[in-house]
Amino acid sequence: MKNLIYAGVIVLCLAIVVVMLLRGGDEAASEIPDAETTWVKCIKCNQSYEMSLKQYLKEASEKSLANPSSMPVLLPLTCQKCGQDGILKAYKCEKCGEIFRENSVPNDLPDRCPKCKHSATLAKREANKAAQK
Ligand SMILES: [Zn+2]
Numbered sequence: 001m002k003n004l005i006y007a008g009v010i011v012l013c014l015a016i017v018v019v020m021l022l023r024g025g026d027e028a029a030s031e032i033p034d035a036e037t038t039w040v041k042c043i044k045c046n047q048s049y050e051m052s053l054k055q056y057l058k059e060a061s062e063k064s065l066a067n068p069s070s071m072p073v074l075l076p077l078t079c080q081k082c083g084q085d086g087i088l089k090a091y092k093c094e095k096c097g098e099i100f101r102e103n104s105v106p107n108d109l110p111d112r113c114p115k116c117k118h119s120a121t122l123a124k125r126e127a128n129k130a131a132q133k
């Protein structure tokens with residue numbers, strides 16, 4: 001009986017987390033301008049392309065609604081090039097032009113380039129620091 005209660009509590013917690021994530025996604029999406037784009041990269045065919053950030057978030061939340069049992073943030077979207085579910089958020093390095101997946105360098109900034117180690121987030125941070133001096 002105790003185990004059953006534990007299981008119930010865990011399921012309830014997970015449900016709350018999923019609902020919060022989905023809500024947050026919706027709110028974020030409504031604030032994003034239509035012109036905002038993001039790079040995505042397919043882990044199946046290794047091709048990358050640019051798509052509307054709004055569209056990406058919309059598809060991501062639709063995907064997680066369709067698969068309530070999996071973690072919503074980790075679901076790859078359907079690739080426009082090969083039609084398989086392999087699309088993950090990516091960045092284009094502003095320095096060397098490499099297109100790489102988010103968190104390509106473990107335990108580092110999500111937009112750290114695995115090729116030249118440039119990070120737009122860090123560059124911005126340093127620019128802000130310099131401006132404050
Ligand atoms: Zn693909």
Ligand SMILES: [Zn+2]
Binds near residue numbers: 097
């Ligand atoms: Zn780079």
